[in-house]
Amino acid sequence: MLPTSDTLNRVSESATIKMAQLSRELSAKGVNVISLSLGEPDFNTPKHIKEAAKQAIDSGKYDSYSPIAGYLDLKQAICEKLKRDNNLDYKPENIVVSTGAKQSLANVFISFLNEGDEVIIPAPFWVSYPEQVKLCNATCVYIPTTVDADFKMTAEQLEKAITPKTKFLVYSSPSNPTGSVYSREEIESFVKVLEKYPQVHVISDEIYEHINYKGKHISIAEFPSMKDRTIVVNGQAKGYAMTGWRIGYMAAPAYIAKACDKLQGQITSGTNSVAQHATITALLGDQAPTEAFRLAFLKRRDLVLGLLKEIPNVKCNVPDGAFYVFPDLSAYFGKDFNGEPIKDADDLALYLLHEGHVAAVSGTGFGAPECIRFSYAASEENLIEAFKRVKNALAKLV
Numbered sequence: 001m002l003p004t005s006d007t008l009n010r011v012s013e014s015a016t017i018k019m020a021q022l023s024r025e026l027s028a029k030g031v032n033v034i035s036l037s038l039g040e041p042d043f044n045t046p047k048h049i050k051e052a053a054k055q056a057i058d059s060g061k062y063d064s065y066s067p068i069a070g071y072l073d074l075k076q077a078i079c080e081k082l083k084r085d086n087n088l089d090y091k092p093e094n095i096v097v098s099t100g101a102k103q104s105l106a107n108v109f110i111s112f113l114n115e116g117d118e119v120i121i122p123a124p125f126w127v128s129y130p131e132q133v134k135l136c137n138a139t140c141v142y143i144p145t146t147v148d149a150d151f152k153m154t155a156e157q158l159e160k161a162i163t164p165k166t167k168f169l170v171y172s173s174p175s176n177p178t179g180s181v182y183s184r185e186e187i188e189s190f191v192k193v194l195e196k197y198p199q200v201h202v203i204s205d206e207i208y209e210h211i212n213y214k215g216k217h218i219s220i221a222e223f224p225s226m227k228d229r230t231i232v233v234n235g236q237a238k239g240y241a242m243t244g245w246r247i248g249y250m251a252a253p254a255y256i257a258k259a260c261d262k263l264q265g266q267i268t269s270g271t272n273s274v275a276q277h278a279t280i281t282a283l284l285g286d287q288a289p290t291e292a293f294r295l296a297f298l299k300r301r302d303l304v305l306g307l308l309k310e311i312p313n314v315k316c317n318v319p320d321g322a323f324y325v326f327p328d329l330s331a332y333f334g335k336d337f338n339g340e341p342i343k344d345a346d347d348l349a350l351y352l353l354h355e356g357h358v359a360a361v362s363g364t365g366f367g368a369p370e371c372i373r374f375s376y377a378a379s380e381e382n383l384i385e386a387f388k389r390v391k392n393a394l395a396k397l398v
């Protein structure tokens with residue numbers, strides 16, 4: 001058998017995707033599993049976006065390769081969105097459209113990281129950040145945070161983590177998996193630190209921008225001293241219920257965009273042409289469905305926080321955005337089910353799947369081994385049933 005490469009061997013399988021797969025396998029066997037594992041809206045893509053895609057297909061104009069970094073009219077639409085929503089001035093030369101925000105992130109890491117470079121990642125983090133960094137043979141420097149601090153890093157922690165080898169800081173706000181949202185003041189305190197270390201660049205993952213219960217989205221790129229050192233990553237998956245369409249993008253200084261364009265030209269080429277065209281309608285057309293999704297998620301967040309309160313020994317922050325709860329369930333570690341020990345979050349997530357028939361993701365892959373992530377992008381009915389099952393399953397542990 002062909003041995004896999006050292007590059008691949010450095011990387012773990014995506015914990016979110018692995019759990020979703022296990023859940024699908026169990027469902028295929030006829031088990032009624034409620035999946036709260038994969039982070040994707042359970043809504044359909046809004047109709048006007050689908051119509052735009054249908055028209056694009058019928059026009060015959062989207063049958064060929066697109067430019068590698070995306071069509072010019074889409075890049076212009078992204079610039080318009082960045083001005084409208086974020087008061088950021090970018091030109092098409094600053095934009096690269098990719099096959100999901102996941103590829104936008106990989107493009108930056110692969111284009112700029114060398115062995116030995118350090119990337120600061122506040123924990124908990126989205127599972128793919130460290131794995132993509134490891135793919136580049138670079139080093140992750142984690143900043144631990146606690147549920148009591150709403151899983152937020154402080155400026156002091158950030159400063160302590162910076163070394164001459166630091167190349168990037170990467171974080172998501174609103175955060176996957178914690179739902180935490182950094183305020184303007186908090187981001188400003190990071191900016192004050194970063195101004196002292198001009199070699200550090202920021203990858204600001206803003207994919208949950210539109211699922212924010214706290215107020216207006218703040219991008220670190222809005223701070224003038226940071227604009228030329230920030231790569232804003234965003235995409236259509238979450239706010240527009242377009243996970244399967246695979247459209248992500250970055251806005252960055254032109255030389256960074258050019259490097260990612262070069263890399264993408266050797267790996268995937270331009271992303272799906274029809275999806276690119278429909279994204280113009282998504283970004284510039286009616287935004288009401290996106291707001292309706294946000295309100296629905298907020299209602300579900302409150303429902304789920306209430307359901308969690310009914311389960312003993314659960315510690316949870318109040319997420320201000322995204323669609324996850326990330327409770328600390330470590331009080332259940334060290335207990336047994338029918339003589340089988342539940343040692344950690346990985347065991348507990350498997351136990352909840354097999355015994356409770358609820359799929360959720362262990363916090364281990366997110367850098368928080370005491371927690372489990374539940375996505376509440378599911379119907380209220382399913383959420384009520386799922387947390388009833390979780391409560392019952394946990395009550396069986398002794």
Ligand code: PMP
Nearest residue numbers: 100101102126172176235237248
């Ligand atoms: N960043 C975060 C924080 C995410 O949760 C996700 C989830 N998919 C992504 C990036 C990647 O998004 P996409 O589906 O556009 O690749």
Ligand code: GLU
Nearest residue numbers: 014016017037038039176
């Ligand atoms: N980002 C989503 C999640 O965290 C989708 C799965 C993935 O791409 O990892 O579950």
